[in-house]
Amino acid sequence: MKTNGYIEFDLDGEELSSVHARLHSVKQGDNERSFRIVNPRGKHAVAAGLNAPMDVRIDGHVGFYCGGMNKEADITINGQAGPGVGENMMSGLIRVCGNASQSAGATGRGGMLVIEGDASSRCGISMKGIDIVVGGSVGHMSCFMGQRGHLVVCGDAGHDLGDSLYEAQIFVRGSVDSLGADCVEKEMRPEHIETLKGLLARSGVNADPKEFRRYGSARKLYNFHIDNADAL
């Protein structure tokens, strides 16, 4: 059904698989690249595996893995998101206008995930290049084993932030309950403020970069350290 310049799918009547067949058929340069999905009612993997530039707006709350593996698409979730939103996304933009459950942006390789509300535990777990901006707070074990990319938290962070961290960078404006193993606070130099300014501008989240602290890896856990030789 086409209305007001976009194609609308109603998941109350339409099968998610047929909606996905349509979205997955979009190719670079197609004219019809604007979609709206209504009544998702917590269904899983809505708008997962998109593979071309397009706009998808979802009105309502989604279940697990919404927008997973996204490439190039711009997805807006006008509601709350379940576990694993944007997991393993490669590029493009996913915006959650509400809160997100656990493991948001898990293993993400690229693109940007914006969560305007709070994100739950393990946000950005094993992230590999994605940029995640959270307007609210994140739960425990966020950025666990983060390898590349940035996690920006405008609120507070839960326990064990950045546990076993590799080279992902973390910026937190509020308090941190505790840092995980090998995660340390680092100096916020002018180049980091510039990076953060750029991330906030791209995300559309309004915050002053100067109010943030920076956290990163102490690099003692993932590099061989002679003092740990006995542990072998």
Added chain:
Amino acid sequence: MCGIVGLFAKSPELQPELGRHLTAMLVEMTDRGPDSAGVAVYREPVEKGWTKLSLCNGHAEYPWETLSQEFADDFGREIRHEQRGSHSVFRIHEDFEPIQAWLRHRHPELRIVSAGDSIEIFKEKGLPSDVARNFSLDTLSGTHALGHTRMATESAVTTEHSHPFSTGLDLCLVHNGSLSNHNRLRSYLRRHGIDFQTDNDSEVAAGYLAWRMREGATLDEALQSAMKDLDGFFTFAVGTRDGFAVVRDPIGCKHGVLAETDEWVAMATEYRAIAPLPGADKASIWEPVPGQIYSWSRS
């Protein structure tokens, strides 16, 4: 993997529809637990001095009328009973303990699935939609109810192993997760006089709460110590006469969603089980913080 659902009617208008709404929630969680399903419904409390029992022996053709006559003969008082599928709910003008002793002696083939003032438990092996139909769950009214769909990981798929587990008078527990220290804990609790009907890990959690509360703990205190003594992953929902409580393990391994409107409070493993409720799209929705106890009560 299992599914948990719970619904608490804040407005009296919702009470006649409680079974219908809970059934929709339960069936939505079929993917998470196609092995067996069950519900605990709190409804129509008996008067003082009476006990309500849910009994089962696994066969719908059990001679419940004869049993009712035997109850009447031996207790010499009015008996009321209502059969639902393979279970039958009896209302007897007597305390629980004498009835329990009598049943053990006279009818060891019967299992007491629940006992109390208002609780009724119906549970069975099979797809949630079949279980709901066998018990006509959609016709039940009530103040609040919990439901469970089971995908077994720790023990056999039988009606006895399915949830909810009764944890004492008007108390029950449903569990999503698995416990690893249940064998040792079961032996310990047996030595302290707690009965178990199966080798199921979740029944140990139910027995643990019953034991703590028998020793004088409140439900909140019992749940607090459960988080210390139970090793494993869990989201628990515990039903009480006046409401229910929800708690997730401190690591937050298992999912859970809570939602509230002016008419109801609902909990479920996934939001899609809450979505069919009236006004769900406008409800306040949040994820329970791991290790924090959430409870609702009428009193």
